[in-house]
Amino acid sequence: MPEPSEFSPLTVNRLSVYLRCLERLRAQGVERISSQELGRRFGLSPALFRKDLAQFGVSGIRGVGYEVDCLADGLARRLGLDRPSRMVILGAGNLGRALARYFADDSTFHAVALVDVDPKKVGNRIGGTVVEPLERLGEIVERRRVEIGVLTVPAAAAQESYDRLIEAGVGAVLNFAPRQLRSRPDVPTKNVDLRVFFEELGFYLRGG
Amino acid sequence: MPEPSEFSPLTVNRLSVYLRCLERLRAQGVERISSQELGRRFGLSPALFRKDLAQFGVSGIRGVGYEVDCLADGLARRLGLDRPSRMVILGAGNLGRALARYFADDSTFHAVALVDVDPKKVGNRIGGTVVEPLERLGEIVERRRVEIGVLTVPAAAAQESYDRLIEAGVGAVLNFAPRQLRSRPDVPTKNVDLRVFFEELGFYLRGG
């Protein structure tokens, strides 16, 4: 039973954001940057940036700042991006197909299969992969060493699909279905209901 | 200049989650529910649920609980979902097309246009709409009363596309491009980088 991580999701998510900023700096040829300058350019908090890095044991150079290149590599490694993760996408609807195409040959997150219950969808070619039937899920996860399951099924099918993913042996699940899952505490599970973002924006738009 | 909302994004997002749960209960024919029972069923905090509702001036019935139907309607109204919002999607890539199809004739968030710079994409029919050229953005936003702009362009085009949306007069922006935007403080802007979710999960999967 993996003890609850010592790192908060907020911190981990910021690491991703920092990494994106650093990659941009690297592309621009910037070699060193101070936390203040980084904060100014990307609208982030310098103090929080330093705290976050400290928590992951990353150090800068006093009086100077951080080495962009080295820091980017360090963050990528700490996020586990130095070796690829293999994913199966469950649900070949609009979002499932979009993700399958996007991650078809991504080097860090690789979609190795796209699965659907609908026999009419099975066999369709999406990006580089072919839609496979749900019955093969167990075999797919085992044989292709799938670590992450991605749910893009309708709300009504979410819980059953989740249970199947767990049974098949995936180590983590990203759920895009708009349904609060009854999730296993020992399997990292993240719910991302895209409609929530639209609703939040709508709320503030209407003068919330 | 709209003063910063008195409601935190966390609270607003929870309202969406509550609404989803209530709609499920309604579909199941449940008429009344206590905060405790709701917490038990969906893994939410009863006290927080009550606090959140109180903040929005919604009351239950002491000794009984909440009327599912009435509460769902109340939350939907407070989120501004009782009247539809009109959106333009900028970028007809994988995600843009998926969202366009998903929201083609949604009753609360309606995608009234899908726009792209690429002349090869212009004219393509996606769901009910046809891809239109970027030059027409201003006209589209004005004539079709677009309130929300959705960015699904590549990172490199994000900032310029954002600026164009603002100039065209949209009231809020949802940015799916993996780039930290320099955003206008008076226009509600939400950054949603989907890769962050994958990276978070990957992190915990690797035993973070």
Place this chain on the structure above:
DNA sequence: CCATGTGAACAAATTCACAGCA
């Protein structure tokens, strides 16, 4: 009596501010 509504207690997250080192 029972679940709400809420102030008070607690916990988490962020910012402040400055000592300490390159």
Place this chain on the structure above:
DNA sequence: TGCTGTGAATTTGTTCACATGG
């Protein structure tokens, strides 16, 4: 000198626990 690294202060968010009222 200038920026990092970090304890202390502050702000924000959540839970507790109970008085209140249908």
